[in-house]
Amino acid sequence: MAELQIIVRDRFGQEARQTVTVEILRPPVVEPARLEGVGIEPQRVVRPRRRVLLGQILLEAAIVNQAQLQLALEEQRKTGERLGNIVLSMGLGTQDGIAAAIAQQLGIEFIRLADSAPDEAALLTVPEAIARRNQVIPIRERDRDLVVGMVDPLDIVAVDDLRRLTGFNIVPAVITLDDFHRALGQYPSMAGTVSEVIEEILPSQFVEEESAEVLRAVATEGPIIRLANLMILQAIRARASDIHIEPQEQRVRVRQRVDGVLYPTMTSPRHIQLALVSRLKIMANLNIAERRVPQDGRIELKVDGRPVDLRVSTIPTVWGEKVVMRVLDKSGAFVGVDKLGLQPEDRQRFEAIIGKPHGVVLLMGPTGCGKTTTLYAILNRLNTPQVNIMTIEDPVEYQMPGISQVQVNPLPGLTFVRGLRAFLRQDPDIIMVGEIRDDETAHIAVQAALTGHLVLSTLHTNDTAGAVSRLASMGVEPFLMASSMVGLIAQRLVRVLCERCREPYEPSDDVLARLSLARPATPLTFYRPVGCAYCNHIGYKGRIGIFEILPVDATIKPLIAHNAPAGEIRAAAIAAGMRTLQDDAVSKVINGTTSLEEALRVVLVEGGPMSLKRPAAPRQAAAPSLSDARGQV
Ligand SMILES: Nc1ncnc2c1ncn2[C@@H]1O[C@H](COP(=O)(O)OP(=O)(O)OP(=O)(O)O)[C@@H](O)[C@H]1O
Ligand SMILES: [Mg+2]
Ligand SMILES: [Zn+2]
Numbered sequence: 001m002a003e004l005q006i007i008v009r010d011r012f013g014q015e016a017r018q019t020v021t022v023e024i025l026r027p028p029v030v031e032p033a034r035l036e037g038v039g040i041e042p043q044r045v046v047r048p049r050r051r052v053l054l055g056q057i058l059l060e061a062a063i064v065n066q067a068q069l070q071l072a073l074e075e076q077r078k079t080g081e082r083l084g085n086i087v088l089s090m091g092l093g094t095q096d097g098i099a100a101a102i103a104q105q106l107g108i109e110f111i112r113l114a115d116s117a118p119d120e121a122a123l124l125t126v127p128e129a130i131a132r133r134n135q136v137i138p139i140r141e142r143d144r145d146l147v148v149g150m151v152d153p154l155d156i157v158a159v160d161d162l163r164r165l166t167g168f169n170i171v172p173a174v175i176t177l178d179d180f181h182r183a184l185g186q187y188p189s190m191a192g193t194v195s196e197v198i199e200e201i202l203p204s205q206f207v208e209e210e211s212a213e214v215l216r217a218v219a220t221e222g223p224i225i226r227l228a229n230l231m232i233l234q235a236i237r238a239r240a241s242d243i244h245i246e247p248q249e250q251r252v253r254v255r256q257r258v259d260g261v262l263y264p265t266m267t268s269p270r271h272i273q274l275a276l277v278s279r280l281k282i283m284a285n286l287n288i289a290e291r292r293v294p295q296d297g298r299i300e301l302k303v304d305g306r307p308v309d310l311r312v313s314t315i316p317t318v319w320g321e322k323v324v325m326r327v328l329d330k331s332g333a334f335v336g337v338d339k340l341g342l343q344p345e346d347r348q349r350f351e352a353i354i355g356k357p358h359g360v361v362l363l364m365g366p367t368g369c370g371k372t373t374t375l376y377a378i379l380n381r382l383n384t385p386q387v388n389i390m391t392i393e394d395p396v397e398y399q400m401p402g403i404s405q406v407q408v409n410p411l412p413g414l415t416f417v418r419g420l421r422a423f424l425r426q427d428p429d430i431i432m433v434g435e436i437r438d439d440e441t442a443h444i445a446v447q448a449a450l451t452g453h454l455v456l457s458t459l460h461t462n463d464t465a466g467a468v469s470r471l472a473s474m475g476v477e478p479f480l481m482a483s484s485m486v487g488l489i490a491q492r493l494v495r496v497l498c499e500r501c502r503e504p505y506e507p508s509d510d511v512l513a514r515l516s517l518a519r520p521a522t523p524l525t526f527y528r529p530v531g532c533a534y535c536n537h538i539g540y541k542g543r544i545g546i547f548e549i550l551p552v553d554a555t556i557k558p559l560i561a562h563n564a565p566a567g568e569i570r571a572a573a574i575a576a577g578m579r580t581l582q583d584d585a586v587s588k589v590i591n592g593t594t595s596l597e598e599a600l601r602v603v604l605v606e607g608g609p610m611s612l613k614r615p616a617a618p619r620q621a622a623a624p625s626l627s628d629a630r631g632q633v
Contacts (some may be wrong), residue, residue: 054152055083057106058087058101060101061101063101068087072087072090084098094336094339095177102153102154108173109173109174113179113182114534116139118138119140122138126148130161135151135152136148136149137175137183137184144169145168145169149175149179151174151175153174181237215274215278215289218278221275227276232325235256238258243256244257245277245323245324248319249319252276259495259538260493273320277314281323283312284310285298293316295313295314296311334400335373335376336380340370350489352551353489357452358453358454358486359454359486359487360485361489362436362459362467364490365460366460369492371458372458389403389430390406390430391433392406392431392432393405393433394408416433420444420448430453432457433456435457436457436458436459436471438474442475443474449485463581464488464490464570465570478561478563479561481560483561487549488549490550491545491548493546494546494599495594496541496543497529497595497598498531498535498541500535502530505527505528506523506525506526511596525592526592526595528597529595540598544593546584546585546588546603547581549578553576
């Protein structure tokens with residue numbers, strides 16, 4: 001409680017003093033930054049008050065604790081990144097959680113754009129460029145009000161700008177960054193723009209064998225620059241991980257990989273190819289005159305205000321140079337442990353394994369299955385001021401504050417082995433080795449674990465039990481393996497069905513039988529992909545991990561020590577309750593996260609017991625595990 005003296009003026013202009021008692025419930029909200037006349041570009045102004053405020057909201061919502069907030073604020077001072085994003089990248093909270101907390105504290109609406117799409121009319125009130133710069137999406141009009149979804153509703157400068165621009169009274173609501181990016185894609189489509197740009201590029205301007213000067217000239221013409229920019233922008237908004245520009249006999253084809261699958265996005269007349277490829281090569285600082293050997297380069301740009309790196313690779317094909325650009329989006333780098341896709345049972349095993357003070361933890365799976373992402377989620381979880389974490393990687397993919405990351409560099413002789421040896425003199429607690437590729441690395445990793453360090457690494461094998469034979473083939477003694485290993489984790493990624501358009505159906509008895517599932521009392525609902533504007537007509541949106549977690553415990557250790565075959569280790573693990581990759585995939589079909597087709601595509605081995613091509617083996621027992629009837633993979 002506080003007493004305040006106020007001066008009131010009645011409608012005749014008479015002044016009077018009054019004392020009022022006020023109860024201060026929480027710190028004063030938003031104090032408008034004064035910008036008029038200071039000559040600073042509005043979006044560049046640093047607003048310390050806002051930081052404190054969002055920090056406070058996050059504290060009160062118990063999304064961060066005091067120490068974590070300090071770390072985040074420090075990081076913000078260094079990078080200038082939005083506090084919300086930093087907190088997310090520290091693996092704390094979820095986008096939804098943070099947005100909900102902000103909404104509750106400010107007493108405003110949290111709008112999930114998945115449930116309510118913006119009105120087209122509302123969208124048109126704010127030009128896309130301004131929406132993008134301020135990370136806002138106009139959602140609906142109500143008389144003189146415009147409800148605007150804002151990633152950062154504390155951004156009063158943006159609210160002011162929007163009010164002036166639209167003439168509406170702005171009613172801020174909270175949206176997540178993901179929803180913001182998706183909604184941007186709902187602005188009147190760019191497809192039309194791309195074809196318009198292509199039409200501006202005349203065939204007569206291009207002959208096949210151009211000199212470097214001519215190439216440089218055409219590659220710096222407006223339409224080509226716009227085409228290249230649009231192509232990149234469109235791909236990044238679609239969350240593509242790779243962009244392929246592929247010359248063919250008649251046309252140039254552009255495809256992009258989204259959630260692990262390639263989709264064609266445009267084919268254009270062949271006369272564009274040379275100019276487009278030259279443009280991309282200029283952007284990547286490559287030699288445009290050289291078209292006979294492969295080249296590598298890099299493009300750094302900002303897309304929708306986020307820094308994005310493109311790793312560019314060219315290779316001469318019979319129809320001309322093919323360009324592939326890998327998108328390295330640093331902002332989407334970390335996934336917190338709770339967002340990896342671990343089911344509750346697995347989550348417990350996972351936590352138990354990474355909570356061990358020393359030993360080897362290995363992640364298994366083919367290229368691109370999310371190993372590095374999971375490793376970083378683990379490091380992020382273990383990253384406290386009390387421990388020394390050192391990583392050696394080839395290359396260092398993400399940068400994490402508070403840990404020492406070393407990049408392998410073979411030319412001067414900094415190999416995995418040499419780095420690891422040096423680590424042991426650097427007083428580490430936790431060591432992460434990007435990948436165990438050779439015998440010597442395997443040996444040192446095991447040694448380090450036996451001398452009291454937690455060693456995290458990845459192996460290129462399919463399942464958990466396969467790791468043992470792989471290490472054995474690298475010459476690691478079975479008894480050393482048995483005593484050093486604490487956990488094996490196999491992983492894949494499945495695409496997540498788009499919640500807006502997925503279509504429910506009841507699986508047939510036949511399908512259930514083949515999945516070794518008994519028909520349940522209440523019918524199961526599976527979903528199949530359909531495709532809508534929201535998911536770019538793919539039917540899926542994003543991916544999630546599926547896991548197989550094998551704690552190397554007292555039952556498993558003797559089997560490893562005695563060189564038991566992988567099948568035996570696997571059977572013992574399943575008997576002890578391990579959920580297999582297949583179990584996890586099926587459970588994610590049953591809960592509607594993914595489709596049966598997708599699960600089959602990712603984990604179910606052709607012709608294996610769970611393939612839909614063959615009847616399932618009879619179930620052995622009424623055990624709740626889904627694994628028993630499926631056995632070996
Ligand atoms: N649990 C997850 N949920 C959603 N997306 C994920 C998850 N894990 C990884 N991804 C995404 O999948 C892609 C590949 O992940 P990552 O680089 O971790 O795989 P990897 O197994 O380390 O690949 P490589 O074999 O090339 O090293 C990345 O774009 C990443 O963002
Ligand atoms: Mg990796
Ligand atoms: Zn959809």
